[in-house]
Amino acid sequence: MKSDFNTPSEGALSLADLELGESAAVREVNTRDAIGRRLLDLGLLPGTAVRVIRRSPLGDPTVYEFRGYRLCLRRVDAARVRVGSEPVSGAPDTSAL
Amino acid sequence: MSQTAEAPALDPLRFGLIGSPNSGKTTLFNALTGLRAKVGNYPGVTVARREGKLDLAGRAGVVIDLPGTYSLDPLSPDEAVVCRVLAGEVEGVEAPEALIVVADACSLDRSLLLVGQVLAEERPTCLVLTMMDELAARGGRLDIDRLEAALGIPVLPVVGHRGVGLRELRSRLADPDAWSQPPVLPPRDIDERAAWMTSILDACVETRPDFHAMTERIDRVVVHPILGSLLFMAVMIGFFQLIFAWATPAMDWIDAGMGAAAAGVRQALPPGLWTDFLTDGLIAGVGSVVVFLPQIVLLFSLLYFLEDVGYMARAAFVVDRAMARIGLEGRAFVALLSSFACAVPGIMATRTVPSPRDRLVTILVAPLMTCSARLPVYALLIGAFVPATNVFGPIGLQGLVLFGLYLAAPLAAMTVAALLRRSLLPGEGMPFTLELPSYRLPSLGLWFSQVWGSAWAFLRRAGTIILLASMVLWILLTFPQTQPPPGLNAHEASAYALEQSAAGRIGKAIEPAIAPLGFDWKIGVGLLASLAAREVFVSTLAQVYASEDPDVSLRNAVRADIDPTTGEKLFSPPTVAALLVFFVFALQCTSTIATMARETNSWRWPAFAFGYMLALAYGASFLARIVTAAVI
Numbered sequence: 001m002k003s004d005f006n007t008p009s010e011g012a013l014s015l016a017d018l019e020l021g022e023s024a025a026v027r028e029v030n031t032r033d034a035i036g037r038r039l040l041d042l043g044l045l046p047g048t049a050v051r052v053i054r055r056s057p058l059g060d061p062t063v064y065e066f067r068g069y070r071l072c073l074r075r076v077d078a079a080r081v082r083v084g085s086e087p088v089s090g091a092p093d094t095s096a097l
Numbered sequence: 098m099s100q101t102a103e104a105p106a107l108d109p110l111r112f113g114l115i116g117s118p119n120s121g122k123t124t125l126f127n128a129l130t131g132l133r134a135k136v137g138n139y140p141g142v143t144v145a146r147r148e149g150k151l152d153l154a155g156r157a158g159v160v161i162d163l164p165g166t167y168s169l170d171p172l173s174p175d176e177a178v179v180c181r182v183l184a185g186e187v188e189g190v191e192a193p194e195a196l197i198v199v200a201d202a203c204s205l206d207r208s209l210l211l212v213g214q215v216l217a218e219e220r221p222t223c224l225v226l227t228m229m230d231e232l233a234a235r236g237g238r239l240d241i242d243r244l245e246a247a248l249g250i251p252v253l254p255v256v257g258h259r260g261v262g263l264r265e266l267r268s269r270l271a272d273p274d275a276w277s278q279p280p281v282l283p284p285r286d287i288d289e290r291a292a293w294m295t296s297i298l299d300a301c302v303e304t305r306p307d308f309h310a311m312t313e314r315i316d317r318v319v320v321h322p323i324l325g326s327l328l329f330m331a332v333m334i335g336f337f338q339l340i341f342a343w344a345t346p347a348m349d350w351i352d353a354g355m356g357a358a359a360a361g362v363r364q365a366l367p368p369g370l371w372t373d374f375l376t377d378g379l380i381a382g383v384g385s386v387v388v389f390l391p392q393i394v395l396l397f398s399l400l401y402f403l404e405d406v407g408y409m410a411r412a413a414f415v416v417d418r419a420m421a422r423i424g425l426e427g428r429a430f431v432a433l434l435s436s437f438a439c440a441v442p443g444i445m446a447t448r449t450v451p452s453p454r455d456r457l458v459t460i461l462v463a464p465l466m467t468c469s470a471r472l473p474v475y476a477l478l479i480g481a482f483v484p485a486t487n488v489f490g491p492i493g494l495q496g497l498v499l500f501g502l503y504l505a506a507p508l509a510a511m512t513v514a515a516l517l518r519r520s521l522l523p524g525e526g527m528p529f530t531l532e533l534p535s536y537r538l539p540s541l542g543l544w545f546s547q548v549w550g551s552a553w554a555f556l557r558r559a560g561t562i563i564l565l566a567s568m569v570l571w572i573l574l575t576f577p578q579t580q581p582p583p584g585l586n587a588h589e590a591s592a593y594a595l596e597q598s599a600a601g602r603i604g605k606a607i608e609p610a611i612a613p614l615g616f617d618w619k620i621g622v623g624l625l626a627s628l629a630a631r632e633v634f635v636s637t638l639a640q641v642y643a644s645e646d647p648d649v650s651l652r653n654a655v656r657a658d659i660d661p662t663t664g665e666k667l668f669s670p671p672t673v674a675a676l677l678v679f680f681v682f683a684l685q686c687t688s689t690i691a692t693m694a695r696e697t698n699s700w701r702w703p704a705f706a707f708g709y710m711l712a713l714a715y716g717a718s719f720l721a722r723i724v725t726a727a728v729i
């Protein structure tokens with residue numbers, strides 16, 4: 001059911017690939033280890049709309065806005081979150097609360 | 098046991114307070130319990146344990162402030178404390194009967210995940226929504242009744258720092274058995290749980306709050322690539338300057354006060370051992386604890402102010418990548434910077450680092466930073482032995498040596514941190530997560546209680562160890578007492594007494610071990626005494642050399658000292674270089690060791706730090722001696 005994250009399929013985007021100001025919806029998070037489970041617990045559930053707010057002056061980490069708050073993640077952790085370039089249709093708009 | 102029928106002595110109701118960092122949990126805890134919190138440690142981990150008494154209508158209550166957490170799925174032993182307390186697995190902490198989940202009303206959405214996990218615990222639970230004032234200010238509206246109905250548990254809105262809603266909360270807390278419970282538990286499957294959250298939000302959210310407009314405007318400057326970096330540097334330089342410069346007058350004042358107290362005791366009491374104990378042992382020992390307070394109070398006043406306002410998170414965001422290079426994270430920066438003033442408050446400041454391993458690495462390298470207590474030692478040795486010649490133009494050799502000593506420490510700290518990361522203390526598989534909260538004016542009461550809590554914790558936990566250690570050192574430097582031969586003046590008699598003391602004997606006993614560095618027993622005694630505080634090295638050398646003052650006459654005395662076996666000057670350039678380098682690296686400070694023991698909740702890590710720093714100091718000193726001998 002879940003695709004293998006070690007061999008990302010053609011065109012698969014992660015949170016780390018998004019440009020500044022871009023929005024996307026979470027498709028899935030690799031929950032095989034504790035880091036992925038924590039990212040879910042922080043609110044990156046499938047369907048969640050995420051927007052890239054800004055990057056640190058040194059290029060990493062990056063601030064993301066989702067579920068009504070702003071959280072920064074390092075590139076290495078953000079790369080575990082698969083996103084769709086367009087918000088998933090019918091998914092709740094959770095960007096503002 | 099006889100009890101009156103009207104007032105049965107019930108056990109206090111126990112509540113667990115659960116919430117994510119920045120949820121307003123600490124403000125609510127303080128508002129509910131006043132300043133009556135009992136602070137301690139959980140066995141085996143480094144997180145603080147806080148409990149406070151709570152007066153409920155007709156019944157006593159206890160609130161356990163559980164460490165801030167995003168999830169009940171722990172990634173580290175420190176995070177596991179929440180689950181272990183809930184399960185009643187922590188010795189000496191009874192499991193709470195009822196749970197209070199704290200959530201920021203402005204980001205209810207993400208807090209529902211934690212609410213869902215807590216509901217799965219299946220015990221009486223209520224949800225407290227904080228920051229209702231900010232929600233209204235940002236134009237958000239929630240229907241509390243519908244949220245209650247959707248979740249199936251009581252929901253109580255409060256404004257913690259203004260006390261709004263607390264009366265209603267207290268009256269509900271008095272009877273947890275009457276709290277409604279959810280008819281069905283939230284689903285476990287990820288997709289179903291997302292749908293559960295959406296349905297609850299759809300039911301209760303009337304208007305979503307706007308993003309905090311002022312925060313957005315401030316952030317455009319504060320984390321701007323260029324302006325933000327400049328601001329970061331300005332804040333950190335100002336921060337350091339304030340601790341360094343402002344604390345000094347207060348510390349001098351404490352020193353003078355302790356000196357005056359000792360002089361007063363000497364006048365009031367006849368000379369003798371008892372008077373010596375009171376002045377040189379007890380008063381000096383108390384002074385050596387109290388002298389840290391200005392730095393601790395100042396550091397934590399600034400730290401908590403910047404934290405409560407919301408700047409610390411931005412500072413960590415700006416500097417994180419640089420810290421990641423040495424295997425640490427942004428939040429460790431301030432602790433390391435503070436350690437340039439003094440490692441004691443610096444180590445205490447590592448509490449802001451959430452990952453226990455990151456925190457431990459930071460604690461272990463913090464004492465390598467060039468603290469202000471090293472300066473008197475550097476000043477004495479450089480002033481006495483480094484020629485005041487100019488190297489390039491106005492740049493003098495003395496200044497260059499001092500600069501080199503200052504630079505060596507952070508380089509060593511970075512290297513050791515990177516090595517520890519690759520060997521003993523690898524990362525524990527926690528993602529780096531840092532929330533950027535909205536900027537807000539800090540609450541004065543919360544600020545005061547945080548600063549007071551830090552100062553009191555230092556006095557009670559580390560202060561007692563420091564006092565004890567300075568007493569032991571006084572005993573070593575004083576006993577056994579021997580009658581000095583006749584014809585010596587007061588300074589010579591004091592030097593003789595020191596040579597005959599246990600410390601003098603230990604100095605002689607370790608002479609073979611320190612001889613490869615060019616040190617003799619007199620330096621050995623100085624090193625031993627400097628364990629009380631590095632600057633004591635100077636006053637101890639003054640006593641050993643029977644000098645009248647630690648400036649001119651001590652400088653002349655050490656310059657003139659001849660090694661009896663070689664006939665050469667004892668303080669030759671290689672020896673001086675070795676001694677300077679020794680002070681760069683060695684953990685010559687019982688106060689730091691005591692603080693480390695308190696913050697890591699064990700003696701293993703301070704012992705490790707003392708050991709590795711001693712080995713580093715010895716090796717580097719030996720190298721410095723050989724290199725200097727070859728160059729000069």
